[in-house]
Amino acid sequence: MKVVLPDNSELELPDGATGRDAAAAIGPKLAEQAVLVRSDGHVQDLRLPLQDGQKIQILTTRDKDDPDALYVLRHSTAHLLAEAVRRLYPGVKIAIGPPIENGFYYDFDFPEPISEADLERIEAELLREIAEGREWNREEVSREEARRRFEAEDEPYKVELVDTADGDISFYTQGDFTDLCRGPHLQNAAPIKAVKLTGLAGAYWRGDEHNKQLTRIYGTAFYDQADLDAYLERLEQARERDHRRLGTQLDLFHLSEHSPGSPFWHPKGMVIWNELEELRRRENQRRSYLEVKTPLLYDIDTYVTSGHYDNYAENMFFVEQHEDEKRLALKPMNCPGHMLLFGSQLRSYRQLPMRFAESSTLHRDEPSGTLHGLLRVKHITQDDAHIFCAPDQIEDEIFACLDFASYLYDLFGMEARFELSTRPEKKLGTDEEWDFTESALRNALDRRGIDYLVHEGDGAFYGPKIDLHMTDVLGRSWQMGTIQLDSQMPARFQLAYMGADNQEHTPYVIHRALLGSLERFIGILIEHYGGEFPFWLAPVQLLVLPVGADHRGAAHALADRLREPGYRIEVDERDDTVDKRIRDAELEKIPYVIVYGDRESDASLAIRERHGAQSTKSLDELLKDLATL
RNA sequence: GCCGACGUAGCUCAGCUGGUAGAGCACUUCACUCGUAAUGAAGGGGUCCCCGGUUCGAGUCCGGGCGUCGGCUCCA
Numbered sequence: 001m002k003v004v005l006p007d008n009s010e011l012e013l014p015d016g017a018t019g020r021d022a023a024a025a026i027g028p029k030l031a032e033q034a035v036l037v038r039s040d041g042h043v044q045d046l047r048l049p050l051q052d053g054q055k056i057q058i059l060t061t062r063d064k065d066d067p068d069a070l071y072v073l074r075h076s077t078a079h080l081l082a083e084a085v086r087r088l089y090p091g092v093k094i095a096i097g098p099p100i101e102n103g104f105y106y107d108f109d110f111p112e113p114i115s116e117a118d119l120e121r122i123e124a125e126l127l128r129e130i131a132e133g134r135e136w137n138r139e140e141v142s143r144e145e146a147r148r149r150f151e152a153e154d155e156p157y158k159v160e161l162v163d164t165a166d167g168d169i170s171f172y173t174q175g176d177f178t179d180l181c182r183g184p185h186l187q188n189a190a191p192i193k194a195v196k197l198t199g200l201a202g203a204y205w206r207g208d209e210h211n212k213q214l215t216r217i218y219g220t221a222f223y224d225q226a227d228l229d230a231y232l233e234r235l236e237q238a239r240e241r242d243h244r245r246l247g248t249q250l251d252l253f254h255l256s257e258h259s260p261g262s263p264f265w266h267p268k269g270m271v272i273w274n275e276l277e278e279l280r281r282r283e284n285q286r287r288s289y290l291e292v293k294t295p296l297l298y299d300i301d302t303y304v305t306s307g308h309y310d311n312y313a314e315n316m317f318f319v320e321q322h323e324d325e326k327r328l329a330l331k332p333m334n335c336p337g338h339m340l341l342f343g344s345q346l347r348s349y350r351q352l353p354m355r356f357a358e359s360s361t362l363h364r365d366e367p368s369g370t371l372h373g374l375l376r377v378k379h380i381t382q383d384d385a386h387i388f389c390a391p392d393q394i395e396d397e398i399f400a401c402l403d404f405a406s407y408l409y410d411l412f413g414m415e416a417r418f419e420l421s422t423r424p425e426k427k428l429g430t431d432e433e434w435d436f437t438e439s440a441l442r443n444a445l446d447r448r449g450i451d452y453l454v455h456e457g458d459g460a461f462y463g464p465k466i467d468l469h470m471t472d473v474l475g476r477s478w479q480m481g482t483i484q485l486d487s488q489m490p491a492r493f494q495l496a497y498m499g500a501d502n503q504e505h506t507p508y509v510i511h512r513a514l515l516g517s518l519e520r521f522i523g524i525l526i527e528h529y530g531g532e533f534p535f536w537l538a539p540v541q542l543l544v545l546p547v548g549a550d551h552r553g554a555a556h557a558l559a560d561r562l563r564e565p566g567y568r569i570e571v572d573e574r575d576d577t578v579d580k581r582i583r584d585a586e587l588e589k590i591p592y593v594i595v596y597g598d599r600e601s602d603a604s605l606a607i608r609e610r611h612g613a614q615s616t617k618s619l620d621e622l623l624k625d626l627a628t629l
Numbered sequence: 630g631c632c633g634a635c636g637u638a639g640c641u642c643a644g645c646u647g648g649u650a651g652a653g654c655a656c657u658u659c660a661c662u663c664g665u666a667a668u669g670a671a672g673g674g675g676u677c678c679c680c681g682g683u684u685c686g687a688g689u690c691c692g693g694g695c696g697u698c699g700g701c702u703c704c705a
Contacts, residue, residue, distance in 0.1 A: 105700095116634060201700030202632025209702045213631055216700070244698095248640070257678075257696045315704085333705095367630050367703065368696090380705065467705090479705055517705045548662045575662080583666035597664060608665055 001052035019046035020187070023058050033060035035191060036072045036184045043068050045184030047138045061191045064223035074099040076174075076186040077126075077195055077221040078106050080134065083177035084125035085217070089114070094179070095157040095205060095214050101475065102231070103220030107203055109157065110215050119197045119217065126195060134174040134189040141169055146180060157205065194228035195221045241473045243526035244373040250531055250588065252539070253374070261371045261378030263519060268539035271568065272522055275537050276515070279408075280359060280383045287404060289357040289385055294337025296361060297328045305492050306336040307462075315364045330363040335511055338386040339493040342507075347497040352507065353389035353397055359518070374523030375478055382513040388495070389508055394437070394485065397510055398444035398466070401483045405468060405514045406448070414528055416468040416480060418450050421458035428462055428488045437485050437508075438464045462488035468516070473527040480516035480524070485509075532589045532610060535629040542569040543590045545581050547597030549573075555596045558605075561619065567626065586610065 002010045003022060013022060019037035023030045023046070037044040038057045050056060063069040078097035085092055085108055097106030141149075143162060146169045150158040158180050162169060165180070172181045174189070186192075199218040205211035222228045239245065247253045252269030255261075265273060284291065297319060303309040308316065317330040331337065338356045347354065362380040370376055387397050402418075409416045420441060423434045441464050445452050452466070459465055468481035486509045496504040515521040525537075535541055542562055546555035552573045562569045572581045578595065585593045593608040600606055602619040609615075617625070 113632080199699060200633050203701045204631080207702075209631075213701075215632070218700080255697085260696065362705090364704080369630065369632095369701090370703070371697085376704075382705065474699095482705070513705070515705095520705060545665085547664055550662085577662090577668060578664050580663095580667055581665090586666055593665075595665060599664080606665080612665070614665070 001050070003050050004053065004055040006055075006057045013050065015052075016049050018049050019044060019056065019058065022050060022056065026058075030058060030060060033062065033191075034058050035060060035063070035069050035186055038068055043072065043184055045138060046187060048184075061223050064227060069223070071099045072184055072186060073192060073223060074104040074221050075181075075184075076136065076189070077192055077219065078104040079136075079172065079174060079177065079179055079181070079185070080126050080129050080189065080192075081106050081122070081197075081217060081219060082108075082179060083134075083175055084122055084129060086177065088122060088125055093155055093157055096161065097179075103198065103218060105203075105216050105218045107205070107214040107216045109212065114200070114215060116200050119200060122217070123195065123197045123219075126197075129175065130189045130192050130195070135187065136185045137173045138183060138185070139171050139173070141171055143169055146171070149178070150180070191223055192221055193223055194225040195219060196228060196232075235474075238473045241527050241530045242373075243375075243473075243523040246526050246531040247374070250526075250539070252526070255373070259379075261366060261376075263374060263377060263379065269522070271539040272525070272533070272537055273518060276383075276518055276522070277359065279411075280357075280515070283404070283408070284355075284357045284385070287355075287400065289355040292338070292341060292356045292358050293360060294331075294334065294341060294358060296331055298331060298336055299326045299328055302336050302340070303329060306339065306489060307492060308332065308336065311461075315366065317363050317365055332362055332364045333511075334358050334360065334362065334382070334384045335386060335489060335509075336493075339489060339495060339509075342386075342388055342490075343493055343495050347388075347495075347507075349390060349497050349499045349505070352497060353387050353393050355385055355387045357383075357385040359383050374519045374526075375472060377517070377519045379519070381518045383515045383518065384511075384513045387510040387512065388490070388497075389510065390497075390499075390505070391436075391508060394508055394510070395440045395444050395447075398441055398483060398485070399447055401510065401512050401514070402444055402448045402450060402466070405481055405483075406450070408514055409468070412525065412528065414470060414524075416470055417477075418445065418452035419455055419467045419469060420445065420452050421455045421460075421465050421467065423459050423464065424457050424461060426461055427459075433487060434464070437487065441466055441483075441485065460484055460486075462486045468514070470524050472524060478520060478524065480521060481514040482512065482516065483514075484511040486511060533591075535591050535626070538589075538591050539568065540570050540588065540590050541567050542592045542594060543585050544569065544571045544594045544596055545578065545585070546571070546573055547578055547595060551596050551598075554600075558594065558596060558602070558619070562623075562626075565623065565627075582608070586612075 001015050002012055005011055011022060011025060013025060020031060020034065023034040034046055036059050037046055038059055039054055059066055059069045075098065078099065082094050082097055086094065089110060091111040093109035095107035095109065097104065146162045147159055150162060161180055169180065170182060171178050172183060172185050197217060197219040201216045202213045203216040204213050220231065250268060251266050252272065253263045253265050255263055281291065300309060312332060316332050319328045319330065321327055341356060342354065359381055362382065364378055364380060366376060366378055389397050422438050427434070445466065463485040465482055465484035467479050469477050470480050471477050490509050491506050495507055497507055499505045544555045544559050546552045555571050555573065559569045559571050572585070574581060582593060589610060591610055595606045595608065605617055605619060605622060607615050607617055607622065
């Protein structure tokens with residue numbers, strides 16, 4: 001048989017030859033360094049036979065940055081971790097240990113809890129294994145055989161995995177440790193040149209909080225110590241951009257135990273907030289949204305009608321009342337208020353689509369342990385809107401929302417990921433209704449030319465949705481905007497509009513927030529820009545820096561001239577050196593510094609941009625240039 | 630909510646096996662009046678997260694609570 005190599009040459013091999021045989025046929029060095037076979041984008045274990053005519057690429061330890069090569073390396077390291085843990089902690093049960101982005105983990109059920117201090121000795125044991133040398137052997141076994149072996153070893157999690165695994169079952173063995181695994185794996189442990197155990201966490205078996213919580217050990221591995229060092233260095237740099245750090249450094253906001261999950265916005269942070277609010281208001285207005293304001297508190301009956309009382313009560317804040325008063329709760333979402341507003345008058349089909357926009361404050365009592373800087377808060381302000389429309393208007397309205405969202409994210413140079421979630425198992429409405437609403441969303445996405453992921457079964461019980469996701473500086477994904485189609489809530493509130501047929505009809509409603517919560521959006525925005533906001537968002541846009549005390553008067557006069565058209569400008573007349581004040585302006589990430597001394601006049605200003613680029617401009621030129629930003 | 634860690638000056642952090650708290654930056658004052666990333670000196674500043682316990686004595690040890698961080702689950 002023949003296989004095709006990356007340069008399109010053909011390699012003649014005996015029938016049944018494996019990837020390793022192919023590597024050996026090419027050269028002994030390649031055979032030694034090979035880590036896996038890649039074929040049409042799929043990874044394949046070196047130990048598996050090749051097919052006649054198969055196109056193959058043999059990855060080696062030299063492909064040290066290749067994601068597939070790293071994946072295999074880390075997968076094998078996870079097995080070594082399990083071997084080490086089992087040796088050090090008799091009675092431990094092993095669960096599952098896959099490679100993940102940037103590393104791997106393995107889940108264990110320890111007889112006694114362990115703490116981070118244990119990681120050190122586990123890591124030492126793991127390194128010892130590598131130094132000692134390990135080779136992996138692959139074998140295929142029957143389901144019965146696999147089950148028998150894990151039962152004999154008293155590994156209940158593995159037994160469960162065998163029972164639910166589909167396809168053939170394979171085992172990988174290194175040293176005296178055998179694990180159920182699909183592979184592929186390294187030939188031996190020699191290529192693992194750098195390992196670090198990075199963390200310890202609880203994780204529910206099979207990701208279900210009703211199951212037992214296991215102990216997860218995270219780690220990472222590389223083909224080269226320098227790559228591990230570089231990775232840790234990158235992590236350190238990412239922390240520099242963390243919005244929590246920058247929020248303090250740039251004096252934008254702070255969080256306090258006096259009100260967990262509710263940011264205190266400082267004057268400079270508020271500038272960004274207000275600019276976003278202005279953007280929201282202006283763009284909503286351009287798209288015929290109608291701004292409204294609805295109450296923060298509602299009686300329980302309202303939440304019973306909306307369904308929040310039954311489905312969301314544990315996330316809501318209830319207000320203590322005098323005994324003779326109605327019980328009230330803070331709104332966790334704007335929809336009930338907008339339903340009541342729509343229902344307060346008789347509506348005609350001629351008014352549809354009717355788009356109510358509001359960005360008032362929402363409160364959600366998030367589970368402790370889930371709060372996270374600005375990215376997960378209890379005090380939420382969405383750029384929210386509810387669009388009431390007739391069935392034949394849904395697709396166009398969804399399209400317009402998608403278009404609007406793309407406009408906003410483009411404005412910031414952000415790339416959001418779009419994700420469509422379809423009907424869940426527990427749902428209201430018929431399959432025909434879901435067919436109709438899901439296809440409206442898909443059509444709108446396709447028409448707008450948006451690539452999207454599909455999460456089958458992840459929709460809300462009342463309708464399908466499209467979510468927008470962004471990634472924070474540490475690689476974690478956060479939901480930003482959401483566009484949800486709902487046929488249930490209008491009916492629950494008995495909303496109706498008079499149709500052309502003089503009959504009452506129930507409108508559909510689209511719940512949509514595009515930036516999502518302003519708190520979260522600003523958090524992501526801070527990290528996106530690393531604190532270096534574009535001119536229009538910068539809390540302080542220009543700083544005038546008088547060289548000596550004699551120049552203070554002129555500096556203030558200049559600042560007044562620039563403040564007039566609305567620019568945010570400050571004068572730094574502290575008794576410090578120019579160097580010192582330049583440095584502070586740089587740390588504050590102010591876009592423009594104007595140094596003003598004996599050499600300057602309105603006809604000739606010394607402008608310094610962030611990072612040091614200098615130029616000379618007249619005041620008129622400067623004003624003209626700023627107007628284009 | 631769950632697992633693990635952490636909580637010391639405005640910020641970043643040090644404080645060994647228990648003996649009554651420290652640095653850098655920031656702040657104030659003084660001198661210097663300065664040309665594109667830190668001028669020098671002096672000074673002020675702390676219920677060591679909270680409550681309880683052990684102890685002659687707790688920032689340090691133990692228990693509980695609150696908050697934060699890394700994950701899990703859940704969510705914008």
